[in-house]
Amino acid sequence: MAVIKTENLSHVYSEGTPFVKTAIDNISIEIEEGQMIGVIGHTGSGKSTLIQHFNGLLQPTSGKIYIDGEDMWADKSKLRDIRFKVGLVFQYPEYQLFEETCYKDIAFGPKNMGLDEGEIDRRVREAAAFVSLSEEQLMKSPFELSGGQKRRVAIAGVLAMKPKVLILDEPTAGLDPKGRDRILGQIKEYHQEEKNTVLIVSHSMEDVAKFAQKVLVMNRSKVFLYDSVENVFARAGELSQIGLAVPQITQVFMELKKRGYPVNSNVYTIEAAKKEMIRLLEKGGEVRA
Amino acid sequence: MLRDITIGQYFPGQSPIHKMDPRMKIIATLLYIVMLFVASHPLSLIVGIAMLVLMYRVSGIPMKMITKSLKPVVPIIIFTSVLNIFFVSGDPLFQFGFIEITRQGLMLAILMSVRILCLIAGSSLLTYTTSPIELTDAIEILLNPLKKVKVPVHELSMMMTIALRFIPTLIEETDKIMNAQKARGADMESGGLMQRAKALVPILVPLFVSSFRRADELAMAMECRCYRGGDGRTRMKQLHYSHRDWIALCIMLVSIAAVLLLNRILA
Numbered sequence: 430m431a432v433i434k435t436e437n438l439s440h441v442y443s444e445g446t447p448f449v450k451t452a453i454d455n456i457s458i459e460i461e462e463g464q465m466i467g468v469i470g471h472t473g474s475g476k477s478t479l480i481q482h483f484n485g486l487l488q489p490t491s492g493k494i495y496i497d498g499e500d501m502w503a504d505k506s507k508l509r510d511i512r513f514k515v516g517l518v519f520q521y522p523e524y525q526l527f528e529e530t531c532y533k534d535i536a537f538g539p540k541n542m543g544l545d546e547g548e549i550d551r552r553v554r555e556a557a558a559f560v561s562l563s564e565e566q567l568m569k570s571p572f573e574l575s576g577g578q579k580r581r582v583a584i585a586g587v588l589a590m591k592p593k594v595l596i597l598d599e600p601t602a603g604l605d606p607k608g609r610d611r612i613l614g615q616i617k618e619y620h621q622e623e624k625n626t627v628l629i630v631s632h633s634m635e636d637v638a639k640f641a642q643k644v645l646v647m648n649r650s651k652v653f654l655y656d657s658v659e660n661v662f663a664r665a666g667e668l669s670q671i672g673l674a675v676p677q678i679t680q681v682f683m684e685l686k687k688r689g690y691p692v693n694s695n696v697y698t699i700e701a702a703k704k705e706m707i708r709l710l711e712k713g714g715e716v717r718a
Numbered sequence: 719m720l721r722d723i724t725i726g727q728y729f730p731g732q733s734p735i736h737k738m739d740p741r742m743k744i745i746a747t748l749l750y751i752v753m754l755f756v757a758s759h760p761l762s763l764i765v766g767i768a769m770l771v772l773m774y775r776v777s778g779i780p781m782k783m784i785t786k787s788l789k790p791v792v793p794i795i796i797f798t799s800v801l802n803i804f805f806v807s808g809d810p811l812f813q814f815g816f817i818e819i820t821r822q823g824l825m826l827a828i829l830m831s832v833r834i835l836c837l838i839a840g841s842s843l844l845t846y847t848t849s850p851i852e853l854t855d856a857i858e859i860l861l862n863p864l865k866k867v868k869v870p871v872h873e874l875s876m877m878m879t880i881a882l883r884f885i886p887t888l889i890e891e892t893d894k895i896m897n898a899q900k901a902r903g904a905d906m907e908s909g910g911l912m913q914r915a916k917a918l919v920p921i922l923v924p925l926f927v928s929s930f931r932r933a934d935e936l937a938m939a940m941e942c943r944c945y946r947g948g949d950g951r952t953r954m955k956q957l958h959y960s961h962r963d964w965i966a967l968c969i970m971l972v973s974i975a976a977v978l979l980l981n982r983i984l985a
Contacts, residue, residue: 447729486897509903517901524891525898527923537920541903572927586902 430498431459432594432626433483433515438492440478452478454650455492460594460628465620467637467658468630470647471672476630477520479647480596483628484515497593513542516592520599522583526571531562531582534571538590556589559619560612577608584612588619594626595619601636613640634676638662638697646673659695678702729846734962735777736847740856742963747844749970753977754836760828762980765973766836774839779846787842788835795831802827850882852955859957872948880936888929895924 438456443449453475460466470476481487482494485501485508494501496511516538519525528534535556539549557567560581566574571582584600597616601609613629617640620627628645631637637644637658644661646654648671654661661668665675665683674680675697682696682705692709696702730736735743750769757763774781808822845853858875865871899920900906906917 481897484901486900509905512901512903517898519894519898519901522898524928525895525920525924527920537899537904538902541905590902 430462431495432462432497433460434458434495434498435482436493436495438479438482438489438494440482440487441490444490451650453482456652457492458645458652458655460626462593462626463624464642465617465627465640466629466643466645467641468628468645468647469632469634469637469673470653474647475650476647477598480517480598480628480630483594483596484512484517486517513538513590514592515594515596516587516590518584518587518595518597518600520602521580522586522600523571523576523579526579526583526586529570530568531557531571531574531585532567534582535567535586535589538586542590552589552591553585556585559588560585560615577604577611580604580608581612581615584616591623592625594628596628596630598630599632600629601631601633609636616640634662634674635678635698638676638679646671658697662697663695727846728849729779729783730849731778731847733776733778733847735773735843737962738847738966739957739959739963740848740852741860741957742959742966743844743848744853744856744860746966746970747841749967749974750840751837753970753974754833754840756974756981757829757833757977758981759984760825760832761984762977763829763832763836765977765980766840767832769973770836770839770843773843777843777847779843783842783846784839788838791834791838795834798830798834799827802830851879854879854882855953855955855957872951876948884932887932888925891928892921892925895921 436457439454440452441449442452456479468476468480478487482489483496488502496514499507501508501511526534528537532553535553536549539552544552553567562578562581562585566578571579574582580600584597587595595616600612600616604612613636616627616629619625629637629640641658643657644654645652646661646668653671654664654667662675662679665679668675675683678699678701679694679697682692682702683694685692686694690709691712692705696705738746750766753769754763754766757766770784774784803819803823804817806820806823806826808820810818810820811824812819848856854875857878858871861869861871861875896906904917904920906914906921909917
């Protein structure tokens, strides 16, 4: 069964003023349990609005959302429980830290869930381990840490709630390549261990290629494509028409194929590219086009 | 939800009122307020209401914005009306036991509430049709004479510009932080006073931290562009009075005269 399902979901901001804007328009999708999904689209394509509907921070102007088959807005008193089920990490989450120590900040979510002390402690330590925060860092004030560390504390704060669905809005924005790979690696590890559903909003096709099984492409408030990574990247032409590009390495292989080299063009990561190149070189003489 | 605050919200447009010199708009607004207070008879306030309708029509601001801007003052109006109706002495109209309603009290209640309503709606029009930047520019120039008595006019208006500029940013930021904490299960809608005050901590701390950071960055950016106060600073947009400004002034003065005349006739 789909863990998240939307039916003709639309949201209009500032209705009835000159600033009226349709942020998402008639969206119907189903997100299966246990998948890792990349959400891609331009700034202003409605990604952030869409994911804020998934945990009830925004109420749809029209349409319905079902979490585990239950209509989210049928009973407003249950909204808070849904927020524990669907964890949302915002863009630049380090700006939401407020406690005296990282430990207390990570414990904020579990405490709101009403868990007992022992369970809270266990969850905080587990979450901290996932984002590799040391014991010493846990007891520090979050304002003493570096930007990347702060971000990992903020992500741990949501991980500690053990949400069934984890949604991250550009978790790597503003980080250097090393910090980026580290956070994505940790999220992937968490996904493999917990077998939960993960949605990551990202600008980078390279990143999406690395972790996602399925890709949701948003364009002008609508779902442009929602399919497996292979099927989405196979439509490179359409993607570039809406101003999105397939990973650079894929472009290289598409160009090679165009020039007559016998390569597969469904190569999305450097590792796959390496294998494909070796296969090609081993063929030796036939390579000349 | 925080987005719905409309006080001081600017509606871009191309109407004659939008194009007026902001200095004259401020002067005209002040004159309008004077007119409202000069009117001593409920009937002479009709001029005020007529002016209001006319100005909103010309400016193209939707009429329902009037009701939106008036919502916050309704309690004040009810309060003053009740005071006026029950506590002004004069010729009694009705009498039930010790409660007495007089003609003068009723008149005064109507006068005061219409005055307040027109005042708020009229001055809202100023902020609906003038961008905050134009407004502070105009205030700076209008207050210029005060420089002679060592009032730091430029600094004050710069502070105002910055404050106004950051209101939407802060609202957005508050919204974002509130959402982030709500996503972690923060409960801000229930509980007693103490509990609610405590629930604000996770919002206020990050908000303060980011405001200070932002202030720092802004100061740095201004210094990088050689900002050194108001001395010798020129403006990109020079303000000029045009025909329409003088016409607006004339209309305002004529309507004050009309109100005075009506007062005389009706007295």
